Amino acid sequence: MSDLSAVKALVFDVFGTVVDWRTSLICDFTWWGQTRGIKADWTALVDGWRGVYVASMDEVRKHPERGYVILDVLHRRSLEKLVEQQAIKGLTDADLDYLTKGWHRLQPWPDSIAGLTRLKKKFIISPLSNGNVGLLTNMAKFAGLPWDLVMSAELFEHYKPDPETYLGAARLLGLAPGEVMMVAAHNKDLRAAQSNGLKTAFVARPTEYGPLQKEDFEATGNWDIVARDFAGIADRLGC
Amino acid sequence: MSDLSAVKALVFDVFGTVVDWRTSLICDFTWWGQTRGIKADWTALVDGWRGVYVASMDEVRKHPERGYVILDVLHRRSLEKLVEQQAIKGLTDADLDYLTKGWHRLQPWPDSIAGLTRLKKKFIISPLSNGNVGLLTNMAKFAGLPWDLVMSAELFEHYKPDPETYLGAARLLGLAPGEVMMVAAHNKDLRAAQSNGLKTAFVARPTEYGPLQKEDFEATGNWDIVARDFAGIADRLGC
Numbered sequence: 001m002s003d004l005s006a007v008k009a010l011v012f013d014v015f016g017t018v019v020d021w022r023t024s025l026i027c028d029f030t031w032w033g034q035t036r037g038i039k040a041d042w043t044a045l046v047d048g049w050r051g052v053y054v055a056s057m058d059e060v061r062k063h064p065e066r067g068y069v070i071l072d073v074l075h076r077r078s079l080e081k082l083v084e085q086q087a088i089k090g091l092t093d094a095d096l097d098y099l100t101k102g103w104h105r106l107q108p109w110p111d112s113i114a115g116l117t118r119l120k121k122k123f124i125i126s127p128l129s130n131g132n133v134g135l136l137t138n139m140a141k142f143a144g145l146p147w148d149l150v151m152s153a154e155l156f157e158h159y160k161p162d163p164e165t166y167l168g169a170a171r172l173l174g175l176a177p178g179e180v181m182m183v184a185a186h187n188k189d190l191r192a193a194q195s196n197g198l199k200t201a202f203v204a205r206p207t208e209y210g211p212l213q214k215e216d217f218e219a220t221g222n223w224d225i226v227a228r229d230f231a232g233i234a235d236r237l238g239c
Numbered sequence: 240m241s242d243l244s245a246v247k248a249l250v251f252d253v254f255g256t257v258v259d260w261r262t263s264l265i266c267d268f269t270w271w272g273q274t275r276g277i278k279a280d281w282t283a284l285v286d287g288w289r290g291v292y293v294a295s296m297d298e299v300r301k302h303p304e305r306g307y308v309i310l311d312v313l314h315r316r317s318l319e320k321l322v323e324q325q326a327i328k329g330l331t332d333a334d335l336d337y338l339t340k341g342w343h344r345l346q347p348w349p350d351s352i353a354g355l356t357r358l359k360k361k362f363i364i365s366p367l368s369n370g371n372v373g374l375l376t377n378m379a380k381f382a383g384l385p386w387d388l389v390m391s392a393e394l395f396e397h398y399k400p401d402p403e404t405y406l407g408a409a410r411l412l413g414l415a416p417g418e419v420m421m422v423a424a425h426n427k428d429l430r431a432a433q434s435n436g437l438k439t440a441f442v443a444r445p446t447e448y449g450p451l452q453k454e455d456f457e458a459t460g461n462w463d464i465v466a467r468d469f470a471g472i473a474d475r476l477g478c
Binding site: 134135147149 | 411
């Protein structure tokens with residue numbers, strides 16, 4: 001087992017690791033669509049939206065000369081295309097804003113808050129997410145996530161898994177990379193964190209993508225902690 | 240009275256406004272000096288240290304080509320000079336680090352935590368301080384400050400009262416400047432915030448500088464709120 005006694009801060013992937021974005025958005029939009037009288041296959045919209053997530057960040061990465069673009073703006077751009085493709089009719093500008101801000105209104109997994117509350121007693125806890133600061137702050141207020149601070153890809157003008165994000169988080173905290181542990185439900189995120197010197201904790205979220213889940217059912221790397229949920233991480237860290 | 244219904248976030252000056260840096264440092268260093276067997280006039284050290292604070296940030300402002308320097312580093316540089324000037328003997332490198340990190344171990348004013356806790360129910364609350372992110376995060380853990388997020392001059396690579404700090408805070412939150420209220424015990428900070436479009440709240444901290452206090456006994460500008468303490472701000476904002 002790894003020596004984790006140097007760890008002082010835990011940084012968390014958020015979409016999928018802390019919150020259940022898929023169920024949250026489908027429920028929110030289905031209820032809202034009924035009250036607004038908008039007909040759509042909201043599940044298809046949400047899955048399609050997340051389906052273009054990585055590509056939308058790749059565009060930013062490929063065109064540094066255009067400057068960094070925050071996730072709220074990427075979400076809005078992708079949404080406009082999907083609404084067109086899926087022929088969803090009757091959406092006003094305010095409606096598109098409401099849907100885009102759906103990513104600010106995500107519900108935590110059932111173990112998230114209790115686990116974060118335990119971990120916060122011993123460690124600095126922060127998101128390290130591709131969501132922008134405003135999105136993550138609003139989500140924390142909405143969902144009751146007890147972060148000590150909010151770290152976002154936006155602060156480093158690089159999206160994960162770029163090294164600037166993991167190293168930037170350690171730098172902002174005044175810590176060495178090995179004093180920071182990345183917590184994620186995604187092996188790819190942990191691989192990048194580990195290669196930049198961070199400690200790693202995997203938590204399984206096998207229903208994140210619903211029936212579309214294809215990977216991350218289990219740990220596929222040599223992570224410092226592998227747990228079923230946040231309580232398991234707190235147990236392992238003696239919280 | 241101003242219409243404050245648009246305000247969604249309160250950002251706080253920290254040194255002097257939220258925490259009593261002078262009493263905290265003098266008590267901490269006096270106790271520590273006794274246990275370490277170091278003789279010094281700790282009150283003179285603390286007052287001298289704060290006395291060069293503004294000049295140390297001005298140096299950063301005057302030399303952008305040298306890059307931004309975080310407050311922990313400025314504090315350490317100033318300390319080394321003062322230790323020499325005040326002929327304090329026997330300090331190791333670890334001792335200088337302990338003293339510098341004294342700024343991470345500051346106690347809140349008696350009304351700070353209760354006031355912040357009330358304000359947090361209705362508003363996003365964050366520091367907007369010249370302290371670096373690591374300093375502010377450690378202080379929040381030490382003192383129990385219930386911030387929603389931690390915003391620092393470090394994120395904008397500009398010290399207050401540069402406009403980049405006030406406008407940067409609003410931008411990170413995805414808010415218009417008029418949706419953000421600056422809370423400070425310093426009229427100068429509020430003047431800069433107001434000139435950049437933020438709302439303003441003054442709280443009196445007439446003992447901040449002890450017997451050396453020369454200004455900020457009262458509000459000298461047309462601030463949106465003037466209060467005796469954080470409870471007064473919460474009252475005015477209906478929290």
